[in-house]
Amino acid sequence: MTTDEGTGYRGPDRRRERRGVVPLPTALIGRTLGGLTLVVVAAVGWLLFGDGGEAVSSSTSSLTAPVITAVGALLTLLVFVRALMSGDARMLRASLALLVYTGGALPISLAAAEMSGPRAFEAASFAIAGLLAVSALRTPDVDTTRPIALTVCLAFAGMIGLGAITLAAGASSELALRAVYLAVLVAGTAALMRYAVQQRRGALWNLGTCLLLFGAAQFLDIAATPVTAAMCAAGVALHLAGVALLVHTAVSYVRCGLAARRRGEATIRDRCRIAEVAIREEHAAAAERDHEIRNIVAGLAGATYSIAQLRDRLTASDLQRLDRAVQTEIAVLQLLVSPQEGSHPHLYDVGTTLADVVDVQRAAGQRITFTAGSGLLTRGRPAALIQIVTNLLRNAATHAPGSSVHVAAAQEGESVIVTVTDDGPGLGSANAEALLERGVRGHDAGPDGLGLGLHVSSQLAANDGGSLRLVTSDSAGCTAILELPGAAAVAAVSLSAVGSP
Amino acid sequence: MTTQVLVIDDHPLIAETLGLALRAVGLTVSRCPDIAPPGIMHAVATTAPRLVVLDLDLGEGRRGEDLVSQLIRAGADVLVLTGSQDRSAIGAALAAGALGWVSKASPFPDLVAAAVRAARGEAVTPASERETLIAAWRQADTERRALRELLDRLSPREREVLERLASGHRAEALAREFVVSMATVRSQIRAILLKLEVGSQLEAVAVAHRAGLGERVAS
Numbered sequence: 001m002t003t004d005e006g007t008g009y010r011g012p013d014r015r016r017e018r019r020g021v022v023p024l025p026t027a028l029i030g031r032t033l034g035g036l037t038l039v040v041v042a043a044v045g046w047l048l049f050g051d052g053g054e055a056v057s058s059s060t061s062s063l064t065a066p067v068i069t070a071v072g073a074l075l076t077l078l079v080f081v082r083a084l085m086s087g088d089a090r091m092l093r094a095s096l097a098l099l100v101y102t103g104g105a106l107p108i109s110l111a112a113a114e115m116s117g118p119r120a121f122e123a124a125s126f127a128i129a130g131l132l133a134v135s136a137l138r139t140p141d142v143d144t145t146r147p148i149a150l151t152v153c154l155a156f157a158g159m160i161g162l163g164a165i166t167l168a169a170g171a172s173s174e175l176a177l178r179a180v181y182l183a184v185l186v187a188g189t190a191a192l193m194r195y196a197v198q199q200r201r202g203a204l205w206n207l208g209t210c211l212l213l214f215g216a217a218q219f220l221d222i223a224a225t226p227v228t229a230a231m232c233a234a235g236v237a238l239h240l241a242g243v244a245l246l247v248h249t250a251v252s253y254v255r256c257g258l259a260a261r262r263r264g265e266a267t268i269r270d271r272c273r274i275a276e277v278a279i280r281e282e283h284a285a286a287a288e289r290d291h292e293i294r295n296i297v298a299g300l301a302g303a304t305y306s307i308a309q310l311r312d313r314l315t316a317s318d319l320q321r322l323d324r325a326v327q328t329e330i331a332v333l334q335l336l337v338s339p340q341e342g343s344h345p346h347l348y349d350v351g352t353t354l355a356d357v358v359d360v361q362r363a364a365g366q367r368i369t370f371t372a373g374s375g376l377l378t379r380g381r382p383a384a385l386i387q388i389v390t391n392l393l394r395n396a397a398t399h400a401p402g403s404s405v406h407v408a409a410a411q412e413g414e415s416v417i418v419t420v421t422d423d424g425p426g427l428g429s430a431n432a433e434a435l436l437e438r439g440v441r442g443h444d445a446g447p448d449g450l451g452l453g454l455h456v457s458s459q460l461a462a463n464d465g466g467s468l469r470l471v472t473s474d475s476a477g478c479t480a481i482l483e484l485p486g487a488a489a490v491a492a493v494s495l496s497a498v499g500s501p
Numbered sequence: 502m503t504t505q506v507l508v509i510d511d512h513p514l515i516a517e518t519l520g521l522a523l524r525a526v527g528l529t530v531s532r533c534p535d536i537a538p539p540g541i542m543h544a545v546a547t548t549a550p551r552l553v554v555l556d557l558d559l560g561e562g563r564r565g566e567d568l569v570s571q572l573i574r575a576g577a578d579v580l581v582l583t584g585s586q587d588r589s590a591i592g593a594a595l596a597a598g599a600l601g602w603v604s605k606a607s608p609f610p611d612l613v614a615a616a617v618r619a620a621r622g623e624a625v626t627p628a629s630e631r632e633t634l635i636a637a638w639r640q641a642d643t644e645r646r647a648l649r650e651l652l653d654r655l656s657p658r659e660r661e662v663l664e665r666l667a668s669g670h671r672a673e674a675l676a677r678e679f680v681v682s683m684a685t686v687r688s689q690i691r692a693i694l695l696k697l698e699v700g701s702q703l704e705a706v707a708v709a710h711r712a713g714l715g716e717r718v719a720s
Contacts, residue, residue: 266687270672273702277669280710291558294584295512298605298612302518305609310525318521325513 400424592638601625
């Protein structure tokens with residue numbers, strides 16, 4: 001909600017909120033204590049410098065003025081640098097206004113008090129400080145302050161006009177000029193503070209208060225044309241209170257800046273580490289792929305060797321096993337090369353695709369019964385379904401030779417369920433879930449069992465948003481259940497994907 | 502008739518073709534139906550092979566080199582078959598007593614010839630190469646041990662934090678998971694860096710990876 005993202009300073013109450021302390025009373029107590037401290041400082045100034053009224057000719061020419069100038073300028077410089085670092089335009093200009101006041105207007109008015117020349121420089125530096133305070137509002141980032149800025153500009157124009165009239169009238173011109181520009185300073189500061197309070201920006205508020213205190217001190221200085229001790233002392237007191245507030249502001253602002261910087265660095269370090277881990281995982285995945293491909297190449301080399309060198313000695317069952325192993329490796333290779341592809345996912349009819357697979361396997365001599373509902377739509381790759389069901393039918397032929405296999409497809413809720421059931425010996429004690437893992441096979445699997453076939457099938461199903469599980473009954477047989485997302489479910493998912501921003 | 506050679510490989514084509522080739526030269530060969538360690542030891546106990554041809558990468562993070570000494574105790578010679586470039590893994594298998602190793606990248610006839618020699622109990626890997634590989638494993642093992650000692654300095658919670666850092670979790674996610682403030686997580690991270698004697702999270706993560714920490718979490 002605030003505009004000083006990145007500067008880190010959101011006022012003392014904000015910081016307490018973040019630490020989880022009940023915000024309001026603490027903030028109130030803090031504010032009250034701060035205000036009391038300022039009053040005490042002002043009172044001390046009054047007591048110290050108010051007694052010797054005759055000794056003090058002007059509030060700014062006393063012992064306190066050089067201190068205020070030096071300390072004020074130094075602290076303001078600190079705030080200025082911090083604002084520069086965080087790129088906070090408003091704080092930059094507000095601190096610049098203070099800098100011009102403490103480092104320019106105050107020393108000049110000190111020097112001017114010693115001699116009786118024209119006080120144009122003094123007036124000018126007051127004016128610049130005031131203008132900067134105003135311009136702090138005119139920085140580009142905020143539209144909400146336009147009414148405030150407009151008010152300030154109008155007030156400013158009005159006061160310039162007033163100053164011109166006073167000058168033309170020729171009545172105590174320097175003093176009038178100074179008074180006009182002081183009014184500008186005060187008006188600018190007041191507007192700044194209003195903005196700061198609206199936006200809950202503590203540092204800006206504090207800086208505005210400093211300007212206001214200094215402005216008030218100067219106003220007293222001007223207003224007391226016959227200089228009285230009380231007026232002088234009040235001016236000193238206000239100046240001291242301003243400097244005290246400046247100390248607090250500078251210290252907390254810089255501290256918050258450093259903390260924000262540390263947090264920022266920690267975030268960057270975090271991101272670097274996460275990127276590094278991502279790269280590492282990418283490397284590991286690439287190494288895994290390389291490894292798989294080397295294995296497949298070695299296997300294919302072995303296959304060509306077997307065919308070329310051992311042709312005469314290979315039995316029919318040898319050839320069958322070789323064929324299965326090659327098919328499995330090709331399926332793995334397909335997954336490796338294009339895990340998400342094979343063909344582009346699209347809407348297709350599960351029933352007709354299954355009918356094709358069943359026809360092919362029937363032609364190869366397998367006894368298959370097949371039932372499927374009509375209009376069973378899913379989104380995915382028919383090639384994946386063909387591969388999965390072919391794998392399942394081959395497995396049934398291997399593990400339950402000669403048995404009849406039943407393939408069925410039906411709509412169930414929002415899913416399309418494909419079942420492949422054989423009446424063979426079942427899974428026995430083997431863990432149905434483990435059978436779907438890569439390279440794990442059932443207890444009765446011969447050397448030609450297809451551990452990878454089931455794993456690959458499971459992966460293929462998952463790639464299309466489906467799942468594959470195996471169920472065995474006590475009586476006999478094994479059922480593979482392939483669940484595919486139904487077209488309705490798919491439509492809902494894609495709609496929600498479109499709907500989300 | 503007892504089995505002379507047992508082939509253990511998670512890739513069916515290699516196991517199948519190697520089996521065919523070895524049968525062609527008159528050896529009796531069987532394939533291990535299950536490549537999980539208990540299944541392998543069961544197959545070895547039932548078939549009592551003279552030689553086990555063992556793939557070092559059995560998938561799912563199962564490492565062949567960890568099985569070598571068990572297989573030798575069961576009375577089999579071990580020939581390591583690997584497609585990996587990890588020399589220290591080969592060294593580990595040789596140090597555990599494997600007869601030798603052969604790369605899957607070598608021409609298939611060489612692979613068959615190596616298996617035949619190994620089945621006769623002959624050396625497959627020259628002694629000098631053997632020593633080099635074992636030395637590579639020793640060095641990697643020493644480094645790994647040193648890193649593990651470094652990791653042992655961490656408190657259990659710091660270890661958990663490091664594991665999650667090493668698997669790419671955000672510090673914010675850690676704070677949420679352990680129900681602590683970000684400041685606590687940051688100070689834990691600082692403590693980890695101090696104990697591991699490193700200057701940055703990146704180095705700490707590198708140490709964790711080299712020591713093998715967080716592999717399980719990451720997968």
